[in-house]
Amino acid sequence: MDALLRDRSLLYVTGKGGVGKTTVAAALGLAAARTGRRTIVCEVAEQDRMSRAFARQGVRPEQEVELSDGLWAITIDPQAALEEWLAKQVGGTALKVLGHSHAFQYFVAAAPGAKELITIAKVWELAQKQRWNSSNRLYDLVVVDAPASGHGIGMLTTPRTFGEIARVGPIRRQAYKVSEMLSDPARTGYVGVALPEEMPVTETIELDGRLRKEVGLGLETIYMNAMWPERFSSSDVTKLRAAEPAGAVRAALSVHERVKAQRAQVRRLEGAIDAPVTPLPFVFESELELEHYEHLADAIA
Ligand SMILES: Nc1ncnc2c1ncn2[C@@H]1O[C@H](COP(=O)(O)OP(=O)(O)OP(=O)(O)O)[C@@H](O)[C@H]1O
Numbered sequence: 001m002d003a004l005l006r007d008r009s010l011l012y013v014t015g016k017g018g019v020g021k022t023t024v025a026a027a028l029g030l031a032a033a034r035t036g037r038r039t040i041v042c043e044v045a046e047q048d049r050m051s052r053a054f055a056r057q058g059v060r061p062e063q064e065v066e067l068s069d070g071l072w073a074i075t076i077d078p079q080a081a082l083e084e085w086l087a088k089q090v091g092g093t094a095l096k097v098l099g100h101s102h103a104f105q106y107f108v109a110a111a112p113g114a115k116e117l118i119t120i121a122k123v124w125e126l127a128q129k130q131r132w133n134s135s136n137r138l139y140d141l142v143v144v145d146a147p148a149s150g151h152g153i154g155m156l157t158t159p160r161t162f163g164e165i166a167r168v169g170p171i172r173r174q175a176y177k178v179s180e181m182l183s184d185p186a187r188t189g190y191v192g193v194a195l196p197e198e199m200p201v202t203e204t205i206e207l208d209g210r211l212r213k214e215v216g217l218g219l220e221t222i223y224m225n226a227m228w229p230e231r232f233s234s235s236d237v238t239k240l241r242a243a244e245p246a247g248a249v250r251a252a253l254s255v256h257e258r259v260k261a262q263r264a265q266v267r268r269l270e271g272a273i274d275a276p277v278t279p280l281p282f283v284f285e286s287e288l289e290l291e292h293y294e295h296l297a298d299a300i301a
C-alpha cells in the first residue's frame with residue numbers, strides 16, 4: 001500500500017457500478033495528500049461528486065479545485081481538454097480560426113472513442129511535469145475515479161487503438177505516450193473496489209483478467225468496501241444460539257451470518273487474485289462527509 005501511494009504517478013480506481021469507486025478515490029487522495037504528495041482526484045464521467053462531498057459547489061468542469069491541504073479535484077470535460085490540447089499543438093490563434101466547438105464536433109464525429117481518448121489524454125497530462133498550459137500546477141499523483149468496469153477498461157484501450165489508426169502526426173505521438181504510461185507498472189497502479197458479495201467479487205476477478213489482457217497489468221490492490229464489523233465473539237454466538245429466539249436475538253444472529261458471509265467473500269477474492277485485499281468499514285451514516293472520508297483514509301494508510 002505504501003509503495004502505491006508513495007511511488008506511482010497515476011492510480012486508476014475501477015470496479016463495478018455503485019461499489020464505492022468515488023468514495024475510495026477520495027479516501028486514497030486524502031491518504032496520499034497526508035504523506036505530502038500533491039494529489040489530484042479526477043472524475044471522468046461528469047459526476048462532480050467529489051467536490052460536492054467536500055462541500056464545494058458551483059465548480060466548473062476542468063477547474064482544479066483545492067479540497068483540502070495538498071488535495072485537488074477536477075472533473076474532466078472532453079471538449080475543454082481537446083481545446084487545450086489543440087491550443088498547444090496549433091496555437092490559440094489557429095484554434096480561433098478553426099472555431100472552438102467545431103473542432104470538437106469534427107474530432108468526436110470522426111472517430112468512435114474520441115471522447116474517451118481525449119479524457120484519458122487529459123488524465124495523462126495532469127500527471128506530467130510539463131503541463132499543456134505551463135502556468136498550471138504540477139502534481140505528484142493523479143487518482144482517477146474511473147467509470148464502471150466495462151467503460152473504464154474501454155477508456156484504457158483507446159490510446160492504443162488510436163495510435164494504430166493514426167499512422168503519423170501529433171495524435172499518434174500523443175496516443176502512444178498515454179498508452180505507454182497506462183501499461184507502465186512503475187508509474188501506473190490499478191486499484192479495484194469491490195463489495196463483499198457474490199456478484200461484485202466475481203466481477204472483480206473478471207475485471208482483473210480483462211485488465212491483464214487489454215492493458216498488460218492486473219489489479220495491484222483491492223479494497224473490499226463496506227465491510228460490517230464483527231460484533232460478536234464465538235462464545236457470544238454460542239450464548240445467542242442458546243438464548244430464547246426473541247426478535248433481538250434473531251437480528252443479532254442474522255447480522256453475524258452476514259458478517260461471516262462477507263468474510264467468506266474476502267477469502268474467495270484473495271484466493272482468486274494475486275493482489276492484496278484490504279477491508280474498508282461500512283460507514284453507518286446516511287451521507288458520507290469529510291470526516292468519514294478521513295476515517296476511510298486512515299483504514300487505507
Ligand atoms: N464504506 C462505505 N460505507 C457506507 N456507505 C458507503 C461506503 N462506500 C460508499 N458508500 C456509499 O455508497 C454509495 C455508492 O458509493 P460511490 O458513489 O462511491 O460508488 P461508485 O462506485 O463511485 O458508484 P458509481 O458507479 O455510480 O460511480 C454512495 O452513496 C456512498 O456514499
Ligand SMILES: [Mg+2]
Nearest residue numbers: 021022047145
Ligand atoms: Mg462514482
